[in-house]
Amino acid sequence: MSTAATLLALVLSLPAAAQPADGYKPAAAAKARTGPTLPVGKCINLSNTLETPKEGEWGRPFRDDDFRIMKAAGFSTVRIPVKWSAQAQERAPYTINPAALRRVHRAVDLANAAGLNVILNVHHYDELTSDPDTHAQRLAGLWRQIGENFKDAPPNVWFELLNEPHSKLDDSNLPGVWGAALAAVRASNPTRPVLVGGQNWSNLASLSTMKLPDDPYVVPTFHYYEPFDFTHQGAHWTSNPPPWGRTYGSEADKALLARDLQTVKAYMARSGRVPILGEYGAMDDPRVPVKERAEYYHAVSSAFASIGVPSCAWGYYSGFRLRDDKGWIPGLLEVIASPRP
Secondary structure: OOHHHHHHHHHHHOOOOOOHHHOOOOOEOOOOOOOOOOOOOOEEEOOOOOOOOOOOOOOOOOOOOHHHHHHHOOOOEEEEOOOHHHHEOOOOOOOEOHHHHHHHHHHHHHHHHOOOEEEEEOOOOHHHHHOHHHHHHHHHHHHHHHHHHOOOOOOOEEEEOOOOOOOOOOOOOHHHHHHHHHHHHHOOOOOOOEEEEOHHHHOHHHHHOOOOOOOOOEEEEEEOOOOHHHHOOOOOOOOOOOOOOOOOOOHHHHHHHHHHHHHHHHHHHHHOOOOEEEEEOOOOOOOOOHHHHHHHHHHHHHHHHOOOOOEEEOOOOOOOOOEEOOEEOOOOHHHOOOOEO
16 A cells, blocks of 8 residues: 555544534544553643743732632643743753742642643743743753652643744754753653644644654644634734634634644644644633634534544633633533543
């Protein structure tokens, strides 16, 4: 059989997504032929909390009962983004503030106690993306300390080396940056699963171009905010925010999602790996009707669940929020899908 025919056969052997017009139906969680298969299930991000320059700056600090609330809502995994670079010395050995370490430990411990898996990452390390040569060793130094501090964590605590590489950090230099950081992790955590995302903000296309480290416990991850002019309309933190008023659910939107699913299916067939969709979501502003957001969260989570790929919604209480002071925003929580166990 030719290489092309073999690839086609592998693609067709993966869970088949239902046609968009019929609605996507969650399939069984896909099993990796290469690398770990993580039991992510239904996943949520602890957004705009520990990845801010100072906790509480972009929203309220996390509360001890937040993780029990997530678990009671049906989530199995929480992704905890952390801006470690704001909590560490600039020069070697890049010592992390002990109070910051204790705060992150508390979040991880509470999440585990509530019965949640944890994805713990390095988030918003802007200096690294703008100057990789200078900061690559600092990233490794951070991970040496994070790894040592969490070496006794349960096996369902997983690491993610860096959120959304971009700017000057791309396929040309990522392998070297990953190599140093992963070696630092492996010094204390030889078999703990580690997530790795590619260039251009870890967009879907990065799956096809990134070279993963030669490590049996590495898992690829990507983010999905398409169509951007819907998900980020009015986003003041972007350089050129799309205008307000974009709705979701057109035939063009459905066709785009269907094409993107085929891209991920082809990657899975070719690589044997099951990637994790680490972030997706849409602007939470009164100018975006909740029913539009619900349509988006349902479409994206259901679509990727239909090929067995888990997804982590952004976010919890702040930043594309799913919950506010009154509770879960009606119409959102119930439409989020995940692969069947």
